Amino acid sequence: MQGQSQSPGIPGLLHGYPALPGTYDEMFAAGAPRGPFARVAQLLDAMRPDEFARAQALAEHALLQQGVTFSVYGDSRGTEKIFPFCLLPRLIAGADWARLERGLEQRLRALGLFLDDVYGEQRILAAGVIPAEVVLGAAGYRPTLRGIKPPGGVRIHIAGIDLIRDPGGTWRVLEDNLRTPSGVSYVIENRLISKRMFPRLFDAARAHRVDHYPTRLAETLRSVAPGDDPYAVVLTPGTYNSAYFEHSFLARTMGLELVQAPDLFVEHDKVYCRTTRGPRRVDVIYRRTDEAFLDPEVFRPDSVLGVPGLLRAYAAGNVALANAPGNGVADDKAIYPFVPDMIRYFLGEEPLLEQVPTFVCVRERERDYVLEHLGELVVKAVDEAGGYGMLMGPQSTAEQRDEFRRRIVAEPRRYIAQHRVELSSCPTWIAERGKVEPRRVDLRPYILTSRTGPWVLPGGLTRVALVEGSYVVNSSQGGGSKDTWVMKETA
Amino acid sequence: MISRVADHCFWFGRYVERAESTARMLAASASLALDAELPAAQVWRPVIVVSGEEHEFARRIAGGDGDHPAWGDGEVVQRFMVLDDDNGVSLARSIRGLRWNARSIREVLSAEVWETVNELHLWSSSDAAGAQYAQQREAYYQQVRRSTQLVLGQLRSTMLHDEPLDFVWLGVLLERVSQTARMLDVHHHAFTSLVAGHELIETALWLSLLRALSGSEAYLKRASGRVGSEAVARFLISEAAFPRSIAYCVHSAYDRLCDIRPPERHELPGGISLERLRVLDAWVAARQREPLSGTMVHEVLTHVVDEVHAICGTLGTELLGGS
Numbered sequence: 001m002q003g004q005s006q007s008p009g010i011p012g013l014l015h016g017y018p019a020l021p022g023t024y025d026e027m028f029a030a031g032a033p034r035g036p037f038a039r040v041a042q043l044l045d046a047m048r049p050d051e052f053a054r055a056q057a058l059a060e061h062a063l064l065q066q067g068v069t070f071s072v073y074g075d076s077r078g079t080e081k082i083f084p085f086c087l088l089p090r091l092i093a094g095a096d097w098a099r100l101e102r103g104l105e106q107r108l109r110a111l112g113l114f115l116d117d118v119y120g121e122q123r124i125l126a127a128g129v130i131p132a133e134v135v136l137g138a139a140g141y142r143p144t145l146r147g148i149k150p151p152g153g154v155r156i157h158i159a160g161i162d163l164i165r166d167p168g169g170t171w172r173v174l175e176d177n178l179r180t181p182s183g184v185s186y187v188i189e190n191r192l193i194s195k196r197m198f199p200r201l202f203d204a205a206r207a208h209r210v211d212h213y214p215t216r217l218a219e220t221l222r223s224v225a226p227g228d229d230p231y232a233v234v235l236t237p238g239t240y241n242s243a244y245f246e247h248s249f250l251a252r253t254m255g256l257e258l259v260q261a262p263d264l265f266v267e268h269d270k271v272y273c274r275t276t277r278g279p280r281r282v283d284v285i286y287r288r289t290d291e292a293f294l295d296p297e298v299f300r301p302d303s304v305l306g307v308p309g310l311l312r313a314y315a316a317g318n319v320a321l322a323n324a325p326g327n328g329v330a331d332d333k334a335i336y337p338f339v340p341d342m343i344r345y346f347l348g349e350e351p352l353l354e355q356v357p358t359f360v361c362v363r364e365r366e367r368d369y370v371l372e373h374l375g376e377l378v379v380k381a382v383d384e385a386g387g388y389g390m391l392m393g394p395q396s397t398a399e400q401r402d403e404f405r406r407r408i409v410a411e412p413r414r415y416i417a418q419h420r421v422e423l424s425s426c427p428t429w430i431a432e433r434g435k436v437e438p439r440r441v442d443l444r445p446y447i448l449t450s451r452t453g454p455w456v457l458p459g460g461l462t463r464v465a466l467v468e469g470s471y472v473v474n475s476s477q478g479g480g481s482k483d484t485w486v487m488k489e490t491a
Numbered sequence: 492m493i494s495r496v497a498d499h500c501f502w503f504g505r506y507v508e509r510a511e512s513t514a515r516m517l518a519a520s521a522s523l524a525l526d527a528e529l530p531a532a533q534v535w536r537p538v539i540v541v542s543g544e545e546h547e548f549a550r551r552i553a554g555g556d557g558d559h560p561a562w563g564d565g566e567v568v569q570r571f572m573v574l575d576d577d578n579g580v581s582l583a584r585s586i587r588g589l590r591w592n593a594r595s596i597r598e599v600l601s602a603e604v605w606e607t608v609n610e611l612h613l614w615s616s617s618d619a620a621g622a623q624y625a626q627q628r629e630a631y632y633q634q635v636r637r638s639t640q641l642v643l644g645q646l647r648s649t650m651l652h653d654e655p656l657d658f659v660w661l662g663v664l665l666e667r668v669s670q671t672a673r674m675l676d677v678h679h680h681a682f683t684s685l686v687a688g689h690e691l692i693e694t695a696l697w698l699s700l701l702r703a704l705s706g707s708e709a710y711l712k713r714a715s716g717r718v719g720s721e722a723v724a725r726f727l728i729s730e731a732a733f734p735r736s737i738a739y740c741v742h743s744a745y746d747r748l749c750d751i752r753p754p755e756r757h758e759l760p761g762g763i764s765l766e767r768l769r770v771l772d773a774w775v776a777a778r779q780r781e782p783l784s785g786t787m788v789h790e791v792l793t794h795v796v797d798e799v800h801a802i803c804g805t806l807g808t809e810l811l812g813g814s
Contacts, residue, residue, distance in 0.1 A: 065606055065613070066602075066605075066609070067594070239594055244594075245597075248594075248598050259495075274495070274812055275493055276492050276761070276811075277760070
């Protein structure tokens with residue numbers, strides 16, 4: 001490529017970067033840096049690969065020393081690992097982001113209205129916009145919560161929307177996460193590291209800051225509290241949870257207390273915390289416990305992570321839960337295909353964000369198509385996440401396809417299918433080869449919704465499939481992360 | 492503050508003190524084994540006895556035999572006290588306990604304290620630490636002591652001086668009282684019966700004990716160079732200005748608990764622990780005016796250890812969320 005190294009004779013970091021055919025490259029177009037990124041690309045290319053390798057090693061060491069780690073499940077010794085991190089940032093142009101931001105706000109408003117309606121009058125079902133069986137049969141639909149209005153009127157306080165960019169450069173929503181989306185702590189920690197390692201580069205990029213997220217989150221939580229001067233806490237399942245670092249990080253950066261279920265109890269439909277000075281009334285709970293484990297009186301009776309009576313207190317309006325229980329019905333993979341219809345129905349607007357075309361197996365015609373084209377499609381179980389319960393058609397064996405055929409016929413509602421979507425690619429440091437290569441990425445922006453409406457953090461978690469040729473960005477399966485620089489719009 | 496968090500703070504303090512104390516005691520014993528003309532078992536057995544793991548050591552290591560050579564084998568004893576995962580008070584377990592409690596209250600600790608603890612934890616399970624243990628034992632103990640002392644300093648200089656720190660400090664002080672009391676008790680008993688009349692060895696032994704408690708220089712300043720059984724015992728029990736004496740630790744622990752649970756706030760939990768600690772503080776202070784010879788040392792120390800144990804129990808139920 002592209003750009004001239006400032007050290008004569010030594011090729012720069014981006015020298016010879018091979019774009020990945022068939023993908024949208026986040027930094028380069030036709031061999032040259034995209035316009036808004038020219039300055040950053042030039043500075044990057046002025047770096048020597050060995051300099052970069054040193055910075056990368058330092059960054060990883062710092063993350064480990066600071067304990068920016070996740071716990072590895074199924075490891076009884078409580079092993080922790082750092083979330084693999086690539087110091088090369090992913091850049092997003094200001095104008096591009098502005099469109100994305102409007103689309104995300106629109107989507108969140110519609111999803112919120114959908115939840116209000118599903119747990120209220122259910123007008124959208126009566127109107128036939130979404131088949132009632134798809135909604136009422138969703139694993140995330142909680143009939144017991146119908147009629148309960150959440151304190152402050154907000155249900156999706158914190159959302160993480162997974163986006164990809166297709167080969168034409170169009171952003172598409174891949175998945176909504178409206179229950180307990182994680183990863184925002186890495187956004188903030190990654191930023192701290194990249195600012196420390198590349199101050200000049202960061203300065204030149206003029207990127208939006210992300211470190212005010214905890215303050216905004218705390219405001220969001222306070223805004224929905226039932227009373228004045230609220231006492232808000234963060235509820236974690238405990239130190240063995242894979243996202244424990246994040247729970248602790250958010251509590252620390254918001255200045256809130258981090259509690260576990262045994263610290264809380266309910267009396268007369270009010271929630272209290274056991275403190276060294278006796279019980280203290282709790283007004284808001286940012287809960288990072290899965291809702292199935294929230295309250296053994298209502299959901300799983302075997303849960304030791306739960307607080308008996310919590311849902312009664314919530315129903316009585318005495319405590320705000322963020323996110324509200326019952327949100328799973330809106331981020332169900334079987335509901336996803338209907339979100340554009342939701343936007344039209346509730347807002348009377350055309351959707352600003354594209355989605356990935358999806359076949360819904362509960363519809364007979366679409367099911368037949370899926371069963372005939374299993375080898376070309378990606379089939380997903382609607383109630384599983386993290387890259388599990390999937391059939392990657394093009395890479396599957398005949399045996400795996402037969403297995404999914406049986407499953408789909410038995411329980412069509414549980415499955416949707418999509419053509420494999422190509423992800424965009426981004427220059428990524430490959431340590432073992434000592435050079436920069438393209439790897440596939442997605443993007444998870446975070447949206448906070450308070451009483452006054454949604455707010456999008458200008459940035460987000462870029463996840464990268466570090467394995468060559470891979471599409472899987474999940475940290476549990478060889479994925480890593482990058483800092484995401486949303487550039488300020490230039491006049 | 493949340494009772495469970497207070498409990499982690501308390502145990503964080505106990506583990507940091509215990510790790511420091513274990514490393515110090517082992518380093519002092521290794522040094523004593525080189526100098527003094529003592530049977531090896533007289534150097535190493537007290538280490539096991541002070542740790543409170545005599546039965547466990549006898550059962551697992553010494554085959555139930557009180558005269559087994561393991562009791563006098565410095566390598567076997569150190570391995571048990573440093574690396575043995577099944578020994579609840581080994582350094583490995585203390586460091587892991589320290590780190591686990593720290594991680595549970597990461598949002599309470601300052602970043603400086605957390606990173607020092609995390610680095611100690613990463614180091615202690617590294618190959619480098621293993622090699623250092625094998626080749627430079629003294630440097631290994633020194634590294635543990637430096638890190639834990641750094642934690643103790645950072646706690647004071649980087650954290651809010653309010654309730655969480657009070658609980659950490661309460662844990663440090665109560666752990667320290669027990670360490671000092673048990674160490675003095677075991678050695679006082681062993682030394683007086685062993686070397687009656689042999690002044691040179693006795694002096695070496697008492698100085699070694701003082702070193703194991705970071706107190707040899709402080710003691711010599713107070714005693715103008717005279718080393719004797721009763722003087723050492725009095726110093727370690729009653730010296731109000733020595734931060735590891737029993738009087739100092741009990742009194743400071745009472746101060747911390749008064750901040751946590753002010754004596755006039757009768758409506759708050761913690762009253763039983765507070766009263767019991769007040770009584771112990773007054774009792775220890777009164778020892779200053781009493782003679783301290785022969786078996787009296789043992790009686791005083793037994794009372795202190797028993798009372799501290801009981802106070803830790805009532806703290807657990809009154810303030811730390813235990814049942």
